[in-house]
Amino acid sequence: MASLTWRNVIVSGMGVLTDGYNLYSISLTSFFIPSSFTFSSAELGLLVAGSYYGAAIAALLFGLLADRIGRKRIYGFDVLIMAIGAGLQAFSQSYLELFLARLILGVGIGADYVLSPVIVAENAEGRNRGKAMVVTFAVMWGLGAVIAAFVEQMGLLAHLPATLLWRVVLGMGAIPAISVFFLRRKIYETMLFVSRVNPEHQDVSKIEQELGKPLPKAKDTTPFLRRLSSSALLIVAASVLWLLYDMYSSTFAIFGPITIASNLGLSPIEFTYVAQFFAGIPGQLICIYLVDKIGRKPLIVIGYAGVALWLFAYSLLLEDPRIFGLPEAQLSVSKLVGEAAILGFSFYMLNYLFSAIGPASIIGSAMVTPELVPTKVRATSQAISVSVDRLATALNITAFPLLLSHYGLGAMVGFYAGIALISTIITLFVIPETKGQELEKVVKERNVGEGL
Template sequence: MEARDLRHPSTFAHLDRSRWNTFHWKSVLTTGMGVLTDGYDLSSIGVVLPFILASFGQKSLTGWESSGLTGSALVGAALGALAFGPLANRGRKRFYGLDVLILSIAALAQAFVQNIPELIAVRFVLGFGVGADYVLSPVIMGENANARDRGKSLALGFGLTWGLGAALAGLVTLFLNAWGVPSDIVWRIVLALGALPSASVIYLRRKLPETPRYVARVQGDELAFERVVAHVVGEVGPHAHVPVQRDDTSARTYFRSHRKRIAAACVLWFLFDIVAYSSILFGPNLIAKSLGIPSGVFQVMMELAFTVPGALIGLALIDRLGRKPMQVIGFVGMGLSLILFSVMKSVDAAPWIGLLLYGAQNLMSQMGPGSVSASGMLGVELIPTKIRGTVQGWTVAAGRLGAAITAFVFPHLFARMGEGGAILMLGGLCGVAAVLTWILLPETKALSLEEAAEESVA
């Protein structure tokens, strides 16, 4: 397959060379608020889980009720991604806004459940919206971005905003507790407030134009392409009057030629989420309890002192150092931090040492694979426009499957192997993921999306 170099005229050259502008900021806000909601919704359950179980007379943090509450949204997200992946191939913006509408309604409904099974069911629906958002948002953001800033766009819209949403969940919980709100009301308020950020961008998402790459490569509509490029770039000029060629390569051909890339993107996100969600779902309870720190305080400390700074480092380096080095360094750093944490627990070291080591895992996580794999970057950059939606759905589902395995297995692993053994196993998985990244992942920094995806361009 032949891809054009940005130094030569191409359909998307002006788009790829454009400066970061008002449209890009608006795009980050519109997509980022949905991701902030995802971070808030998926993290808040870990913070308020003890309140929920106590409210319904359950005492165990390692029982099936706990696993169902933490895992149902993740199973829903996997199915939502698989459903919305093919839909995204029928139009990126066609279903955009429906995802956050689902999120808003389900988040609000959590406040009115009467028992744990009802909450599990509502969170499954909420997860369905999360999965849809993780398909649509990175694809839209990536297809609108310029080549130089595409990594920063995805890292900002996903890595940073997700961490801010998770931190917000902890802060809201701390505030309500400090205000003296009864614990059986706290969890309902915390979960329901997830409706606000997602509802705020429903209108903005419906108003976003179709992406220029979808218009050109899938629809083959030259007039619509001229209009949308002018909208994205922020000016009307001769750059828009270039030939538009629809991609007539069959989807089957692309699935066959890109099968190794598809497998790499799925496996790497799967491995990352197994490790990451052990911290997201159970860190505020099992890990925090072992360190003697209240769950809300632990959540806020992890996010603001480690995860958000890690996202900022990733944001600064992703388009300079590259995707592959950032992910390898991140996985290696995660693995070393977790292994040292496990050793620390075995020698009964001071809790502050454990806090720093576990925090370092969060920093390296968000700096590396949290800003690459978990931002949806691999499914966007490695895959041609024609099948990007479907494959993005597969990669998201693979990640959520890994997270769901964590939700249902990690508490029992923690109880059976002990904290040190469970954490040591996670550190080993990080080492495996680092090696696979080095072997399987091609570098895509500064390339046009067509070059990065090895898309057939005449």
């Protein structure tokens, strides 16, 4: 079973790497796109959020299909759509064409955010499911962001003109998507979908041969809508938790290389490398080591406590450096300088580290919903979470440039610190611990519906 688990991690992880590349590359190229097209700050927010709107639309369709006809039959088409969207970006001749390409790209990303977490979760053993999902999502997404920064750096070193550079960086996102299409079309149906939803599936014999033993089968005969309604509270809680996480995380991921990096005196590429190698990856390694040992809830709570503390400190620094014994002159035109820049850099990196230890690696890995609901409605439940999250995040990203100009970076960072505190409360009181448990056992212990 271990080989089946980690083979799915690789196949799914390559798609997530593509997600990370394509979602992050738009922030790196936003400096160069105006060399080709003219648009306002509001239109920039809409362009950056375009893939999120596409994801919100597509997720529900792919979730319902995955629960009805299976995960395997549609897996791979998500990355194919991503490749088409990414490729079209490179040939866009107007702002509208680029926005539409981002929408198409988002359709593929939305489908992948539904399918990949479900497939990895349903093929993983309870004792290592946490680390499998963190590697698939948190690690591979971050790697995709680093690759996007590296591609842009190579373009700058090659002295590509701005009008060509952004097209190359965005268009290169099609390559990892295409590379994994055929691998995804060849995987087996998931063990849980076969055993709980379709025991007559043609892949049963292949899975049993892989496992070296018969696959237990217990078809779930409870009606779909009854299963879905009985899981409604947890679906809502998980959706809100992911929505709140992405309100600050996706905003920082998209605008961090633009706004935060500028505030700290770093280039977008420098910011990406430092954030990932000095905070993101160390935090992910800590999470991988602990997630199946101490559980999801403690890591989320510890992580969010750190996020809230360091973002609040960063917010205070931006509002008045004198609070930390620094002269007000070290905040010049909303840009930290001197000792204030060093202190701000430290606060932001500590926030990034604690986020990677908990919320970014667990909530951001789409781990919550797939672990809490029955197999029969798992993809649809995940799709609801994805659609709610992507739509809310898209609206937030669209509005961020306007909110930033109106309220300032300090107030926005303080607002996101508050989000971290609210998310801690939801985690503590609503989300059950799933460490070490097989997925169907989690559902049975919650007594969801009848017939389990």
